[in-house]
Amino acid sequence: MKRALALLLCAVGVAQGAPQAGALFDPVASVVMTPRCVNCHQAEAPRQKDKGVLHAQQVVRGSDGHGSAALHCAACHQASNTAQGKVPGAPNWHLAPLSMRWQGLDKKGVCQQMRDPARNGNRDTGEKVIEHMKTDPLVLWAWNPGANRTTPPMTHDDFIEALAQWARAGMPCPE
Amino acid sequence: MNTLLINGKTLNVQAEPDTPLLWVLRDELRMTGTKFGCGMALCGACTIHIDGQPVRACVTPVSAATGKKISTIEAIGATPVGKRVQLAWAELDVPQCGYCQSGQIMAATALLREIPHPTDRDIDQAMSGNICRCGTYPRIRAAIHKAAGKA
Numbered sequence: 001m002k003r004a005l006a007l008l009l010c011a012v013g014v015a016q017g018a019p020q021a022g023a024l025f026d027p028v029a030s031v032v033m034t035p036r037c038v039n040c041h042q043a044e045a046p047r048q049k050d051k052g053v054l055h056a057q058q059v060v061r062g063s064d065g066h067g068s069a070a071l072h073c074a075a076c077h078q079a080s081n082t083a084q085g086k087v088p089g090a091p092n093w094h095l096a097p098l099s100m101r102w103q104g105l106d107k108k109g110v111c112q113q114m115r116d117p118a119r120n121g122n123r124d125t126g127e128k129v130i131e132h133m134k135t136d137p138l139v140l141w142a143w144n145p146g147a148n149r150t151t152p153p154m155t156h157d158d159f160i161e162a163l164a165q166w167a168r169a170g171m172p173c174p175e
Numbered sequence: 176m177n178t179l180l181i182n183g184k185t186l187n188v189q190a191e192p193d194t195p196l197l198w199v200l201r202d203e204l205r206m207t208g209t210k211f212g213c214g215m216a217l218c219g220a221c222t223i224h225i226d227g228q229p230v231r232a233c234v235t236p237v238s239a240a241t242g243k244k245i246s247t248i249e250a251i252g253a254t255p256v257g258k259r260v261q262l263a264w265a266e267l268d269v270p271q272c273g274y275c276q277s278g279q280i281m282a283a284t285a286l287l288r289e290i291p292h293p294t295d296r297d298i299d300q301a302m303s304g305n306i307c308r309c310g311t312y313p314r315i316r317a318a319i320h321k322a323a324g325k326a
Contacts, residue, residue, distance in 0.1 A: 056217075058303035068300040069289035070282065075230045075304065076216035082195075082234040083215040 021172035027162035036142035085146030111173035126167025182250035197232035208248040219305030222278035248277040263322035271309035
């Protein structure tokens, strides 16, 4: 009887294993799929505001993600917010590299990009993958964006914890 | 006290490090060629160059310009590309009210330095942050092409 119960529990565990593991990405997605992140993980041009409208002034990615040849992101975006927060700023304001674009991707697609060394800047461990989200001033800005901008749905500490759990589990992705 | 390198001259200014550079230029140094438009990096009227790249002086703190080469409209005619731009602007009578034109010329000069023969698309992507309330955009575009043709 005991053995049968153990087998049963085991089977339930296996059956639930995959979706549970993928669910570890849910809290991560709840943060990274908000406008504060997605607006700059775009293909050809950044977006603005919670609605994600194309950036005014025909701002484009340019050759290295820092804008066109003579209109860099830094023409306006300083190391911190300016104009009473209306112009957002953080060090090295720029678009995510093209391989890290999330434009048009769903939760699964974003997850798969993050853990794919061919697209994530050759980060081959969970710790390397989550480093940017733990420490990059551009990311940290999202929790203190000023000017009544929307912030992510959890604290940065909770986000780090969610990232760590996801990384420890081997970066599982939703089905 | 901050030391700034403006148009090749080293100048001491009293402004605080977080004061926008435009205030220093216009109010402290009385260099009023650079215009105040919106104060929020939305219109381009205050465009200057820092290390050759156009920036909006209204949102650039003094601290971000310290130790770098600042160029303004007052000195742009002393550079070969800036001179060509000014001549093209005059030949085509580009300005109407003129208020945005300092910024337009600074942006156009930076563009022509980076891309000596820009396409219309290059012009759009470099100049769309410089607003002209008189709508002189067709003449601005033509003058950039004219200045490029003289290169």
